[in-house]
Amino acid sequence: MSVSADISPAKGPVIAVVGPSGVGKDSVMSGLAVADPRLRSMRRVITRAPDAGGEDYQPVSETEFEALVQADVFALHWRAHGLRYGIPRDIEKLRIGASGVLVNLSRAVLLQAQEVFDDFRVISVTADPEVLAQRLAGRGREDAEEVQRRLARASLALPDGLRQVYEVDNSGALCAAIVQAQAIIQAERA
Numbered sequence: 593m594s595v596s597a598d599i600s601p602a603k604g605p606v607i608a609v610v611g612p613s614g615v616g617k618d619s620v621m622s623g624l625a626v627a628d629p630r631l632r633s634m635r636r637v638i639t640r641a642p643d644a645g646g647e648d649y650q651p652v653s654e655t656e657f658e659a660l661v662q663a664d665v666f667a668l669h670w671r672a673h674g675l676r677y678g679i680p681r682d683i684e685k686l687r688i689g690a691s692g693v694l695v696n697l698s699r700a701v702l703l704q705a706q707e708v709f710d711d712f713r714v715i716s717v718t719a720d721p722e723v724l725a726q727r728l729a730g731r732g733r734e735d736a737e738e739v740q741r742r743l744a745r746a747s748l749a750l751p752d753g754l755r756q757v758y759e760v761d762n763s764g765a766l767c768a769a770i771v772q773a774q775a776i777i778q779a780e781r782a
């Protein structure tokens with residue numbers, strides 16, 4: 593009788609990149625993904641207008657989003673900023689053979705995410721409050737009122753009970769934050 597070895601490729605961790613609006617989550621994620629092609633990025637489903645710019649996302653209507661919820665398509669979904677966001681269960685396929693899958697999550701769903709994903713890490717991106725205000729205004733995706741609403745949510749704390757949380761300060765140059773995040777990911781891999 594022969595015993596066959598398990599040769600299925602390993603699954604990379606789910607790496608949540610979190611922090612206040614405008615802190616640089618999408619910018620850090622893009623920089624990490626460019627530097628390491630084995631690091632994948634999860635495309636989110638969002639009830640946002642299709643032409644809003646910024647991250648690559650799948651735009652859907654409220655009705656379409658609700659149909660996806662009912663069809664149990666999402667591993668995680670939440671509401672914030674008047675929008676609905678979903679992470680399809682397909683994220684598990686993206687993990688196969690990857691060094692990790694980056695995903696932009698709400699700080700409010702992290703404990704749930706820790707239960708859903710068997711290998712889950714959090715990179716918490718921070719920046720000084722005045723820097724946040726400048727970046728949000730400079731990005732130009734939201735109007736002034738929405739920028740104020742987002743700034744009011746900036747200090748939301750991370751939940752207690754997260755097992756693997758690492759902080760990256762993006763108050764300065766973006767490349768410095770990317771280097772910090774790379775060091776964290778590589779140290780965890782070693």
Ligand SMILES: Nc1ncnc2c1ncn2[C@@H]1O[C@H](COP(=O)(O)OP(=O)(O)O)[C@@H](O)[C@H]1O
Pocket residue numbers: 611612613614615616617618619620646727728730731762763764765766767769
């Ligand atoms: N370190 C940085 N220095 C200068 N501008 C930055 C830096 N990081 C991000 N930005 C800019 O700030 C804005 C918000 O960044 P973004 O990645 O969209 O943040 P988030 O995804 O956290 O909302 C964007 O216009 C981006 O180009």
Ligand SMILES: O=P(O)(O)OC[C@H]1O[C@H](OP(=O)(O)OP(=O)(O)O)[C@H](O)[C@@H]1O
Pocket residue numbers: 610611612613614615617618672673677696697698699700745748
């Ligand atoms: O609960 P919080 O941690 O405050 O996060 C709320 C939402 O804000 C971010 O969304 P989005 O990417 O649309 O906005 P951002 O790019 O301005 O951060 C994040 O991905 C969450 O969906």
